[in-house]
Amino acid sequence: MSTEEKIFEAAFKVFQSKGFTGARMQEIADEAGINKAMLHYFFRSKEKLFEAVFLNAFGKLAPQVNEIFNSEDPLFEKIEKFVHSYISFVMDYPFLPQFIIQEMNNNPEFVAKFLKDEKRPNPSKLLKQIETEIGLGIIKPISPKQLLLDIFAMTAFPFAAQNLVKGIINISNDEFFQLMEERKIHISEQIINAIKK
């Protein structure tokens, strides 16, 4: 693995657990097992390094989401596929949702930058589809945006609020992952039950 890759992975790890302001360049260097000057040699500044890591993290998630949202599948199938693929993916990067949410809130300038990316999650087609299926009488009348929020919330929240959740319902890390595994079916059932006619 090249030095640049080592730095990138170390930065990903450290930024994810400490956030941008909490992360230390020295810690990233140590984690990568290289000299701190190399961080600047390859990435110029903390901001640039962070940007690279963040956009990459987001870029991993968004295309998957878009592919599902923009397919020709019927709504119920899309919901099932989305929940499944999102949870499977995030179980490999359990702190990604919290990382993205946190930095989107802390660096509002960032929102604008990534929204220009073609890889941004774009739910417009899905929103129209919901309206169509309501019109066709397949699902109950419902606000498309609320439904979209429901789907995101049910899938992403447990990961984003991971430590809080573990603390409040008092479960171990293993139990948490098991619960998330079960959740793949649970969410689809729950949402589809709620909206099907």
Add this chain to the structure above:
Amino acid sequence: MSTEEKIFEAAFKVFQSKGFTGARMQEIADEAGINKAMLHYFFRSKEKLFEAVFLNAFGKLAPQVNEIFNSEDPLFEKIEKFVHSYISFVMDYPFLPQFIIQEMNNNPEFVAKFLKDEKRPNPSKLLKQIETEIGLGIIKPISPKQLLLDIFAMTAFPFAAQNLVKGIINISNDEFFQLMEERKIHISEQIINAIKK
């Protein structure tokens, strides 16, 4: 307003928008319009000041939640009351959910500390009630923990991921608040529809 209160409110504001590591003692002092030394005079250290603010923030939310969760109301009514009261409350402190989640994740030592508090959110009675109502045939068989997660997720997520949500579904701050107002009824309907027999 006393100097100590000024500091506390300023700290609340700054910690909430910048997080613990991002917050600067000088910025808090400026925000409060007082000398930085006063922060240490009244609160000893950044950690102590943060702790005071965080536990207070949490202490505002938890008792409300517990009162509803531990009442004698039937499940459907509890869900309605919780969603209503949580969203109403949080609309006054829109960054509270993100703040709590973020700091619970970034300072894991903190989790232990606040879980000892009697004011901690305690869902055990609600979890039992869900099982009981399943036994009584009022609602469909379902994992109580998953249902609890659903309720939290649907209510808290949009606030926690506020900037991301606004960006993705492309709405203004006003539209966001309107959506949250509508959400008070939407969530209860959605969940009750999903679980009622």
Add this chain to the structure above:
DNA sequence: ATTAAGTTTAACCATTTGGTTAACAAAGAT
């Protein structure tokens, strides 16, 4: 009026932090 306690300020301090530099090593190109 004096004292004592609490409150407030400006200046200061040690450490941390992101970032730079200059020398050095490795590797390819000529």
Add this chain to the structure above:
DNA sequence: ATCTTTGTTAACCAAATGGTTAAACTTAAT
């Protein structure tokens, strides 16, 4: 072989940051 580019290191630097101090001011009790 030598030159040039790229990669790497240790030492260094200026700014920022959390925290301290000693003196000054305010208030209320004696």
